[in-house]
Amino acid sequence: MIVDFHTHIFPPEMKNRHQDYLRDDVLFSELYSSPKAKIATAEDLISSMDNSGVDLSVILNAGWTSHEACVRTNDYILDAAARYPKRLIPFCAIQPKVGEAAIVELERCVRGGAKGIGEMRSDTQGFDLADKEVMGPVVEVARKHSLIFLTHASEPVGHQYPGKGKITPDVLYRFISTFPELTVVCAHWGGGLPFYALMPEVASALTNTFFDTAATPFLYQPHIFKHVVEILGADKILLGSDNPLISPERVTKQIESTGLPAEAKAMILGGNAQRLLGWS
Numbered sequence: 001m002i003v004d005f006h007t008h009i010f011p012p013e014m015k016n017r018h019q020d021y022l023r024d025d026v027l028f029s030e031l032y033s034s035p036k037a038k039i040a041t042a043e044d045l046i047s048s049m050d051n052s053g054v055d056l057s058v059i060l061n062a063g064w065t066s067h068e069a070c071v072r073t074n075d076y077i078l079d080a081a082a083r084y085p086k087r088l089i090p091f092c093a094i095q096p097k098v099g100e101a102a103i104v105e106l107e108r109c110v111r112g113g114a115k116g117i118g119e120m121r122s123d124t125q126g127f128d129l130a131d132k133e134v135m136g137p138v139v140e141v142a143r144k145h146s147l148i149f150l151t152h153a154s155e156p157v158g159h160q161y162p163g164k165g166k167i168t169p170d171v172l173y174r175f176i177s178t179f180p181e182l183t184v185v186c187a188h189w190g191g192g193l194p195f196y197a198l199m200p201e202v203a204s205a206l207t208n209t210f211f212d213t214a215a216t217p218f219l220y221q222p223h224i225f226k227h228v229v230e231i232l233g234a235d236k237i238l239l240g241s242d243n244p245l246i247s248p249e250r251v252t253k254q255i256e257s258t259g260l261p262a263e264a265k266a267m268i269l270g271g272n273a274q275r276l277l278g279w280s
């Protein structure tokens with residue numbers, strides 16, 4: 001079974017790059033001002049999954065700055081997952097800075113079927129992931145419902161790209177160490193955090209942390225798979241494409257080309273995700 005842990009879908013009105021979204025939301029205008037930026041609806045994603053042999057996709061929302069944008073897009077994501085219950089797993093977005101309203105929204109999304117929170121963007125959303133006052137109540141609800149917390153991440157070095165942001169390994173490490181019981185998925189290989197797991201204390205802090213491979217072809221050489229398997233183990237890696245930015249088969253081809261044992265490949269391609277999501 002192939003599970004893509006990192007995809008994005010948006011309501012059709014966002015696909016048409018509605019001027020209100022461009023004006024109101026920092027993240028949306030950074031990522032999608034260019035008419036070349038790809039935006040997919042649920043139907044686009046399903047047809048792309050069919051073409052690339054993906055059985056199941058986690059549909060992520062995004063770290064919008066306004067609470068209202070989170071609510072509107074959560075509605076669409078929950079509705080899409082309800083329409084394709086065997087293909088799509090919904091994650092919702094919240095703006096933790098609004099306090100109680102974010103918790104109410106999170107509980108609403110859980111009732112609507114959400115299995116996680118993400119893709120969060122604490123840098124553009126303007127809060128500190130390790131701030132116990134802001135994040136404590138969110139983590140409490142996440143733990144109560146066994147939600148997975150998926151955050152964007154990026155490299156502190158290397159080339160710039162739209163939406164790169166500043167959620168670097170040091171930021172993630174403080175977050176994970178503050179909330180060790182929370183199940184966290186760091187997108188885009190955690191901006192290189194797995195490499196620091198060569199330090200024993202970092203390795204033990206990552207007990208409940210996983211890494212997705214979203215956008216690998218834009219960021220790393222394919223042998224990153226072999227190295228992270230060696231450092232952290234194949235059970236920590238989740239296939240993620242960042243569809244529609246990248247088609248899933250570009251990443252699955254990278255995985256096929258790694259020369260990893262079949263068992264490790266199967267874990268990365270879907271086994272780990274099934275286990276984390278409790279999907280049978």
Ligand SMILES: [Zn+2]
Nearest residue numbers: 119152153187
């Ligand atoms: Zn991301």
